[in-house]
Amino acid sequence: xxxxxxxxxxxxxxxxxxxxxxxxxxxxxxxxxxxxxxxxxxxxxxxxxxxxxxxxxxxxxxxxxxxxxxxxxxxxxxxxxxxxxxxxxxxxxxxxxxxxxxxxxxxxxxxxxxxxxxxxxxxxxxxxxxxxxxxxxxxxxxxxxxxxxxxxxxxxxxxxxxxxxxxxxxxxxxxxxxxxxxxxxxxxxxxxxxxxxxxxxxxxxxxxxxxxxxxxxxxxxxxxxxxxxxxxxxxxxxxxxxxxxxxxxxxxxxxxxxxxxxxxxxxxxxxxxxxxxxxxxxxxxxxxxx
Amino acid sequence: xxxxxxxxxxxxxxxxxxxxxxxxxxxxxxxxxxxxxxxxxxxxxxxxxxxxxxxxxxxxxxxxxxxxxxxxxxxxxxxxxxxxxxxxxxxxxxxxxxxxxxxxxxxxxxxxxxxxxxxxxxxxxxxxxxxxxxxxxxxxxxxxxxxxxxxxxxxxxxxxxxxxxxxxxxxxxxxxxxxxxxxxxxxxxxxxxxxxxxxxxxxxxxxxxxxxxxxxxxxxxxxxxxxxxxxxxxxxxxxxxxxxxxxxxxxxxxxxxxxxxxxxxxxxxxxxxxxxxxxxxxxxxxxxxxxxxxxxxxxxxxxxxxxxxxxxxxxxxxxxxxxxxxxxxxxxxxxxxxxxxxxxxxxxxxxxxxxxxxxxxxxxxxxxxxxxxxxxxxxxxxxxxxxxxxxxxxxxxxxxxxxxxxxxxxxxxxxxxxxxxxxxxxxxxxxxxxxxxxxxxxxxxxx
Numbered sequence: 001x002x003x004x005x006x007x008x009x010x011x012x013x014x015x016x017x018x019x020x021x022x023x024x025x026x027x028x029x030x031x032x033x034x035x036x037x038x039x040x041x042x043x044x045x046x047x048x049x050x051x052x053x054x055x056x057x058x059x060x061x062x063x064x065x066x067x068x069x070x071x072x073x074x075x076x077x078x079x080x081x082x083x084x085x086x087x088x089x090x091x092x093x094x095x096x097x098x099x100x101x102x103x104x105x106x107x108x109x110x111x112x113x114x115x116x117x118x119x120x121x122x123x124x125x126x127x128x129x130x131x132x133x134x135x136x137x138x139x140x141x142x143x144x145x146x147x148x149x150x151x152x153x154x155x156x157x158x159x160x161x162x163x164x165x166x167x168x169x170x171x172x173x174x175x176x177x178x179x180x181x182x183x184x185x186x187x188x189x190x191x192x193x194x195x196x197x198x199x200x201x202x203x204x205x206x207x208x209x210x211x212x213x214x215x216x217x218x219x220x221x222x223x224x225x226x227x228x229x230x231x232x233x234x235x236x237x238x239x240x241x242x243x244x245x246x247x248x249x250x251x252x253x254x255x256x257x258x259x260x261x262x263x264x265x266x267x268x269x270x271x272x273x274x275x276x277x278x279x280x281x282x283x284x285x286x287x288x289x290x
Numbered sequence: 291x292x293x294x295x296x297x298x299x300x301x302x303x304x305x306x307x308x309x310x311x312x313x314x315x316x317x318x319x320x321x322x323x324x325x326x327x328x329x330x331x332x333x334x335x336x337x338x339x340x341x342x343x344x345x346x347x348x349x350x351x352x353x354x355x356x357x358x359x360x361x362x363x364x365x366x367x368x369x370x371x372x373x374x375x376x377x378x379x380x381x382x383x384x385x386x387x388x389x390x391x392x393x394x395x396x397x398x399x400x401x402x403x404x405x406x407x408x409x410x411x412x413x414x415x416x417x418x419x420x421x422x423x424x425x426x427x428x429x430x431x432x433x434x435x436x437x438x439x440x441x442x443x444x445x446x447x448x449x450x451x452x453x454x455x456x457x458x459x460x461x462x463x464x465x466x467x468x469x470x471x472x473x474x475x476x477x478x479x480x481x482x483x484x485x486x487x488x489x490x491x492x493x494x495x496x497x498x499x500x501x502x503x504x505x506x507x508x509x510x511x512x513x514x515x516x517x518x519x520x521x522x523x524x525x526x527x528x529x530x531x532x533x534x535x536x537x538x539x540x541x542x543x544x545x546x547x548x549x550x551x552x553x554x555x556x557x558x559x560x561x562x563x564x565x566x567x568x569x570x571x572x573x574x575x576x577x578x579x580x581x582x583x584x585x586x587x588x589x590x591x592x593x594x595x596x597x598x599x600x601x602x603x604x605x606x607x608x609x610x611x612x613x614x615x616x617x618x619x620x621x622x623x624x625x626x627x628x629x630x631x632x633x634x635x636x637x638x639x640x641x642x643x644x645x646x647x648x649x650x651x652x653x654x655x656x657x658x659x660x661x662x663x664x665x666x667x668x669x670x671x672x673x674x675x676x677x678x679x680x681x682x683x684x685x686x687x688x689x690x691x692x693x694x695x696x697x698x699x700x701x702x703x704x705x706x707x708x709x710x711x712x713x714x715x716x717x718x719x720x721x722x723x724x725x726x727x728x729x730x731x732x733x734x735x736x737x
Binding site: 124125261 | 544
């Protein structure tokens with residue numbers, strides 16, 4: 001019997017690799033190609049870097065980038081909330097398993113559903129403002145989704161509320177896997193709750209926190225479309241106050257019939273996200289090593 | 291090797307099987323050839339979303355039509371244009387395609403995906419369907435009208451009475467409007483507005499207000515592509531007027547956080563005096579209020595020839611260049627315009643078909659009948675926002691209104707943004723400029 005060639009295993013996986021290359025690689029190549037063309041319908045003439053020049057020269061694109069960067073401010077809040085709630089749950093207070101399910105519910109619900117509900121709640125005459133007025137806090141009854149100055153912060157509240165749920169579950173899973181004897185030993189040695197958190201728990205959680213931060217950064221830059229689309233009236237409004245890069249791409253492709261422009265912006269977003277994913281893997285590797 | 295498990299398959303039986311398969315295939319081909327005498331056609335359409343009952347009407351119509359087998363497919367809103375254009379580029383477009391008005395089908399004309407209908411449809415039928423000026427290009431017409439969408443300002447007659455205003459004499463001029471708003475406000479109700487959060491109110495406002503300073507629809511196109519300047523005060527006066535309504539406190543306070551239809555509901559519910567609406571809502575709104583919803587053209591402030599002209603948008607149908615038998619497709623479109631089909635349309639949708647020969651005696655509701663007689667049959671213009679390039683629509687038309695209503699932009703600033711966006715459109719679409727300029731010629735002929 002002839003021993004199998006070294007190539008044999010590769011031949012076995014070749015069909016799947018070819019399928020994946022076709023499903024993911026081909027569209028990606030086409031997007032790169034389109035970004036250098038003035039596409040009308042399904043193709044168009046080669047125009048070099050013109051699409052990139054137009055995108056980078058448009059104030060709206062930079063406004064969109066700025067909004068994505070503003071959303072990054074949500075990440076420290078999400079980490080803080082996730083840490084506090086997960087640590088409290090890990091203390092195994094009465095009913096903690098039920099609380100665990102409740103705090104994870106936002107993440108299970110589809111974004112469009114929670115966004116539609118939130119939008120109703122934050123309307124000028126909606127329940128949030130009605131409650132504030134009832135509490136005689138009229139000065140806090142803002143036009144949450146109708147004011148250009150406030151709308152992006154309102155979206156951020158929704159994102160924090162939903163995305164923190166993932167952080168809580170990730171952090172809680174890590175907390176529950178900690179070696180309890182170390183914590184017990186610290187207790188016996190007289191370490192109070194704060195000391196245990198600062199000197200034992202947080203260092204042990206460093207890897208998962210870094211992971212969550214990198215995932216959240218990617219989310220804020222490239223995965224907030226659903227939130228923005230619904231809360232911003234489908235247009236990143238009012239005006240362009242909640243427009244983000246994903247919506248910019250969507251508008252260019254679907255509403256302005258500019259596939260070349262959409263592709264150029266997509267390529268840039270892809271490259272930035274690619275760098276972040278690379279960082280994610282490095283962080284994970286380092287976390288595993290420690 | 292034990293062959294007992296396998297059936298005997300001799301060379302003879304192989305030949306026999308082959309002969310039978312070949313015979314079967316030939317018969318299949320014959321039957322297909324025979325079936326080809328009754329033509330197969332595809333029809334992609336949209337509209338059930340805005341006109342419940344349309345799908346039933348289409349299904350009934352194709353079942354009734356015997357000259358061809360028409361396979362209808364209801365499209366999703368997001369892909370009406372892209373699905374057609376992609377299919378057309380691949381040579382697989384349907385024979386008959388639903389077409390929104392203006393640029394929403396003109397781009398397909400410029401790409402060569404649609405046939406001109408002048409040589410295919412009888413002139414009187416084509417004209418009666420009111421495809422509108424926005425379907426004219428290069429001397430040809432590219433759609434038949436299917437159903438009209440009259441657009442108008444609505445008002446609550448009960449609130450008018452309560453404010454001491456004559457419910458049968460709505461304001462005609464801008465000054466009269468300001469007086470009416472003041473009286474409504476004094477009577478304790480919010481005077482004017484609706485919901486602008488999703489942007490459509492902003493579009494409709496331009497629909498009604500921009501033509502007031504225009505002499506032709508071609509002039510609008512010249513503005514949108516930057517050949518005329520929005521910085522010219524007369525071209526952004528409509529935004530200045532909107533800002534005036536905001537400054538005087540006549541717009542409803544929750545306007546920025548409400549969407550279009552909940553905003554119209556406020557008028558129907560008696561919480562808002564004046565709003566903007568569309569004809570397809572009128573039968574239900576009129577019924578809900580016991581006939582207390584009035585309609586009017588936008589009060590006049592402008593001096594253009596198009597000022598105070600009722601607006602009627604029309605949805606339509608066209609024939610793709612991929613249609614193998616364009617004459618057969620045209621015959622089907624003519625069938626849809628026959629008196630029997632117009633009646634069937636009304637019965638299925640409780641709404642008007644787009645045809646000036648429609649027997650309107652079937653309309654029971656006085657408001658709807660009045661709307662048909664004054665908007666549908668008299669001189670009207672189409673929706674000017676259907677002439678906007680998508681980029682202008684998204685970057686200027688929608689944001690300007692939203693920001694003025696939110697109090698974060700003046701009318702002059704809106705003009706600046708619109709002018710800047712028009713210039714930007716030219717940079718992004720150098721290959722489209724000439725098409726638009728040719729279109730201006732068709733649109734500048736007398737309306």
